[in-house]
Amino acid sequence: MKWSNRGSSIELNLPHPFSFEECLRFLARSDQEVLHEVGEGEVVKLLKVEGELVLCRVTSTGEALNVAFLNTSPSQRARELVADYMVEWFDLEQDLSGFMEMAARDPVLKPFAERYEGMRILCIPDLFEALVWAILGQQINLTFAYTLKKRFVERYGESVTFNGSTHWLFPSCERVATLSIDELRELQFTRRKAEYVLDLAKAMERGELSKEALLQLDASAIRENLLAIRGVGAWTAEYVRMKCFHDRSAFPVADVGLHLALKEALGLERKPTIEEIEELAINWKGWEAYATFYLWRSLYGEGV
Numbered sequence: 001m002k003w004s005n006r007g008s009s010i011e012l013n014l015p016h017p018f019s020f021e022e023c024l025r026f027l028a029r030s031d032q033e034v035l036h037e038v039g040e041g042e043v044v045k046l047l048k049v050e051g052e053l054v055l056c057r058v059t060s061t062g063e064a065l066n067v068a069f070l071n072t073s074p075s076q077r078a079r080e081l082v083a084d085y086m087v088e089w090f091d092l093e094q095d096l097s098g099f100m101e102m103a104a105r106d107p108v109l110k111p112f113a114e115r116y117e118g119m120r121i122l123c124i125p126d127l128f129e130a131l132v133w134a135i136l137g138q139q140i141n142l143t144f145a146y147t148l149k150k151r152f153v154e155r156y157g158e159s160v161t162f163n164g165s166t167h168w169l170f171p172s173c174e175r176v177a178t179l180s181i182d183e184l185r186e187l188q189f190t191r192r193k194a195e196y197v198l199d200l201a202k203a204m205e206r207g208e209l210s211k212e213a214l215l216q217l218d219a220s221a222i223r224e225n226l227l228a229i230r231g232v233g234a235w236t237a238e239y240v241r242m243k244c245f246h247d248r249s250a251f252p253v254a255d256v257g258l259h260l261a262l263k264e265a266l267g268l269e270r271k272p273t274i275e276e277i278e279e280l281a282i283n284w285k286g287w288e289a290y291a292t293f294y295l296w297r298s299l300y301g302e303g304v
Helices: 020-026 078-087 099-107 110-115 127-136 144-158 181-185 191-205 218-229 232-241 256-266 274-284 288-298
Strands: 004-005 010-014 037-040 042-049 051-061 063-067 158-161 167-169
Touching: 004 110, 010 078, 010 218, 010 256, 042 181, 042 288, 051 078, 051 158, 063 078, 063 191, 078 256, 099 110, 099 181, 099 288, 110 288, 127 144, 127 232, 127 256, 218 232, 232 288, 256 288, 274 288
Parallel strands: none
Antiparallel strands: 004 010, 010 063, 037 042, 042 051, 051 063, 158 167
């Protein structure tokens, strides 16, 4: 992905289609979100690159994504890493033409693909963060999952204060590996989730699990390796493949939000069965992750 220096910022060329407005709507879904702040036409996010905390304000000109550095002037290498993060976060290397062509022929997806054209899957580039977030969200509502994440981040994450606002970084696996089950239980983690998160942190801290190593494998092997992690079931593995590994065929078919979105889209009186969803998804082959993401989009409003 081509990017260029602009003094106190960098610019990344944008693919087509790309809707920054839709990306911001997704990022603004919860007022409990602690890892970025969405304002009018912008999102502010703290990153750690080359050991330095870099506060970034992201805006769009329509043709380019502008990333302004608010608290520091990063090195050239740090700028490259910020650009890499932005490419991953906004899924900028994904060519959506195949999805748009498929969706235009699909009676379920067509209205959503037209309404939300250019929306990209907002990814979670860090594997530890993606897995912990997925584990936190298991068997609880999204509101409480955000509450747990906020407590966890504000207790154990690093932060930067800029213009009176505090911006947070997700806790590192190294930091979390030093914690006890009781410390996480204080935040209202269940004992089982606390065990899962601590086991995961220790495995990643020891180098037994890494995104870099998994990226050397094919999709089915990545899935198998994720499923081998204690606390990771089929839904979590598919969610992480979708959000961290950019696998457009990832399909969290058991997702409650997906079921609700399809119930409303199809005008059903009940949620569709897994079998019915799999039948619908025959048309989505190779684009299941984007089909899911666009259906999720139909569940939240038009704010921002």
